[in-house]
Amino acid sequence: xxxxxxxxxxxxxxxxxxxxxxxxxxxxxxxxxxxxxxxxxxxxxxxxxxxxxxxxxxxxxxxxxxxxxxxxxxxxxxxxxxxxxxxxxxxxxxxxxxxxxxxxxxxxxxxxxxxxxxxxxxxxxxxxxxxxxxxxxxxxxxxxxxxxxxxxxxxxxxxxxxxxxxxxxxxxxxxx
Amino acid sequence: xxxxxxxxxxxxxxxxxxxxxxxxxxxxxxxxxxxxxxxxxxxxxxxxxxxxxxxxxxxxxxxxxxxxxxxxxxxxxxxxxxxxxxxxxxxxxxxxxxxxxxxxxxxxxxxxxxxxxxxxxxxxxxxxxxxxxxxxxxxxxxxxxxxxxxxxxxxxxxxxxxx
Numbered sequence: 001x002x003x004x005x006x007x008x009x010x011x012x013x014x015x016x017x018x019x020x021x022x023x024x025x026x027x028x029x030x031x032x033x034x035x036x037x038x039x040x041x042x043x044x045x046x047x048x049x050x051x052x053x054x055x056x057x058x059x060x061x062x063x064x065x066x067x068x069x070x071x072x073x074x075x076x077x078x079x080x081x082x083x084x085x086x087x088x089x090x091x092x093x094x095x096x097x098x099x100x101x102x103x104x105x106x107x108x109x110x111x112x113x114x115x116x117x118x119x120x121x122x123x124x125x126x127x128x129x130x131x132x133x134x135x136x137x138x139x140x141x142x143x144x145x146x147x148x149x150x151x152x153x154x155x156x157x158x159x160x161x162x163x164x165x166x167x168x169x170x171x172x173x174x175x176x
Numbered sequence: 177x178x179x180x181x182x183x184x185x186x187x188x189x190x191x192x193x194x195x196x197x198x199x200x201x202x203x204x205x206x207x208x209x210x211x212x213x214x215x216x217x218x219x220x221x222x223x224x225x226x227x228x229x230x231x232x233x234x235x236x237x238x239x240x241x242x243x244x245x246x247x248x249x250x251x252x253x254x255x256x257x258x259x260x261x262x263x264x265x266x267x268x269x270x271x272x273x274x275x276x277x278x279x280x281x282x283x284x285x286x287x288x289x290x291x292x293x294x295x296x297x298x299x300x301x302x303x304x305x306x307x308x309x310x311x312x313x314x315x316x317x318x319x320x321x322x323x324x325x326x327x328x329x330x331x332x333x334x335x336x337x338x339x
Contacts (some may be wrong), residue, residue, distance in 0.1 A: 031229060034273040101242070127246050134271040136229035136243055 033134050033153040040067070040144045041132035048099055048107055048121035055096070055122050057148065064174045066095045066167075067142040068118070068158075069130065071102040072110035074138040080157035081114050087163065088117035093171045097121035100130045100138055143167055145174045210252065219252060222261050226251075226268060227276050235278065 035041075044056040068084060070077045088095055097118035099107045104123060111121070124130055133142065143152040152170055154162055210216040220237060226247070228239035236244050236251070247268070254264050268276045280286050 028232065031273055031275045034270060127243075128250075131246060131250060131271060134273070136272065 029137065030155050031136070033150070033155075035134055035142075035150045036153060038150060040142065040148050040150045041129070043122070043124075043129045043132070045098075045122035045124060045129060048097070048104060048111075048123050051104070055120055060096070060144070061148055062146050064093055064146055064171055065119075065144055066093055067098055067133075067144060068095050069098045069100050069133070069135050069138050069140045069142075071100045071138050072106040073102065074100075076157045077139045078114070080139055080159075081117070083158050083160065083163060084117035085115050088119075092168065093175075094119040098129065098133075099123050100135060101125065101127040141167075143170060143174075210255070215255065218261070219255055222251065222255075222264065223248060225278050226265075227278055229272055229276065 040057055042057045044054050047053045047055055084095060087093070095118055097120070099121050101124065104125075107121070107123070111118075127135075133140075137155060139157055141154040141158055142150055145151050151174060152167060154167070158167075210219055223237035224235045226236040228234045228236050228241055228244040228247075230241040230243050231239050234241075234244075236247055251264055251268075254267065259267075265277065274280050274286070280289060282290055
């Protein structure tokens with residue numbers, strides 16, 4: 001009985017400590033996407049480099065691809081850009097760019113200056129497709145499988161860790 | 177009364193210009209207004225129940241974030257197209273998750289959120305009850321009073337000489 005007197009408050013304290021500790025490591029800005037495991041929202045948008053051509057999500061059926069949401073006004077897009085360029089060089093997985101709420105001229109100038117990692121870029125000038133994908137902070141990156149299902153979402157800039165530990169292994173597995 | 181001459185005219189012109197610019201800026205910021213006051217009231221209420229994903233402690237109605245104004249526009253378009261509140265809510269939840277709702281739905285993943293505080297309250301109540309009970313049994317097991325001692329004490333208190 002004497003034991004209980006201090007062991008119960010101690011147990012409560014340890015549980016509380018564990019909750020707070022886990023909470024410290026979590027980013028409240030990372031809202032889990034309800035799209036994971038669901039079909040990627042369909043789109044048909046004009047291409048950035050050729051306004052006469054469109055690209056539709058259905059055109060990409062049968063391959064594993066990344067959808068990178070970016071904009072020329074987006075500051076943290078510059079952070080992940082070198083990684084995207086590296087990734088594009090390896091030809092492991094095609095990266096499609098969704099130019100979100102941007103002006104085509106600004107976007108083209110930005111790509112000319114920083115380099116273009118995208119297999120193709122599409123223009124979402126009013127942000128409607130962005131809303132369909134639940135985009136709330138650019139950059140965001142979606143991994144979409146052969147049957148058009150969203151498998152992973154990176155919120156914020158891509159990191160080497162996320163790429164090496166999560167995205168690339170998943171890409172290899174999905175490409176089989 | 178008012179200043180005349182070139183300075184006065186300049187001041188007047190500047191005041192008018194500022195009023196016009198301020199009006200134009202405000203007009204650009206104002207969200208589209210629904211055609212009927214009833215619909216406007218309904219939309220206002222709906223927007224205060226939805227969370228802005230960018231500034232997470234603000235509602236869609238309060239937030240000035242770009243995304244919030246896009247989502248307000250989307251909500252308004254859908255309402256005008258005849259969708260009801262729960263259809264609009266479902267539309268947003270499908271894209272942004274339950275987090276977009278200020279009033280989270282009751283389901284397995286939110287049980288702790290909904291019932292946790294009551295469980296804590298019940299736990300606290302239990303501890304309190306036990307402490308009270310222990311205290312009561314402690315006072316019950318106190319040494320019984322001796323009638324002779326009690327009589328003496330009462331006499332002292334009543335300020336009477338002991339018998």
